[in-house]
Amino acid sequence: MFFEFGIKDAIDITLVALILYYFYRLMKESRSLPVFMGILVFIVLWLVVSQVLEMKLLGSIMDKLVSVGVIGLIVLFQDDIRRFFYNLGAHQRVKGIRRFFTGEDGRKKEEDLKPIIIPIVMAALNMSKKKVGALIVMQRSMPLDDVANTGEMIDANISQQLIENIFFKNSPLHDGALIVEGKRLKAAGCILPVSHEQNIPKSLGLRHRAALGMSQDSDCIAIVVSEETGGITVAIDGQLQLRLTAEKLESILTEEMM
């Protein structure tokens, strides 16, 4: 028996291969690769049992497991699935399409950003000189309400003094992260998701891991001032940029916030 193999089938196979590859990468990054391999083995077994060997009893048991298993997988991998859809939506091409339909230019003016960026950069510089540890998260398009709710709502104007005050050692809110939303300091003392990435320098502790984790889970910009070294670090899209000068920090924030 011959199959008719057309261009539609080629596209179909390519798409399935791409989806499988994407899931493989996602699982590898989240250290769930053995689970992914286990699922793959199960699917192959299921296809062999029910389609090739046509074993009715075993096939029907496996069919039931597959239908229940989908819900189990959604629960098990909710974070990874969320990240998958987030990455998809945040992709430059998808952003372009969104802008095309909404008519939004999407870019902010540099002058409008200065009152937000300058106090943050100045506070980071001062805290860096004094070796005061700090963790600041600047929200972009993805809301961070769930993270802000873990801390104390402050809803204040952005000011250099207030930021430095929050991270002052004896301040009750110095532990945790400060969330900045638009032109407001939204909440302080917030708990961020910690990254389990293995390829980051051993010298970096939980503060840096929390910044990295937050930047993997959302499109935020996370700024860290190290208590140990005074070094300024930025985490964006799961990437750390270490040992930044105030000028470099300002240029990164301006570029990224625009």
Ligand SMILES: Nc1ncnc2c1ncn2[C@@H]1O[C@H](COP(=O)(O)OP(=O)(O)OP(=O)(O)O)[C@@H](O)[C@H]1O
């Ligand atoms: N999940 C988290 N969310 C928010 N803040 C966190 C989280 N984990 C740790 N922190 C903050 O980081 C501080 C501990 O930092 P730690 O010394 O482990 O990190 P580090 O990356 O080595 O930074 P430093 O260079 O400043 O020492 C905590 O006191 C807390 O304020």
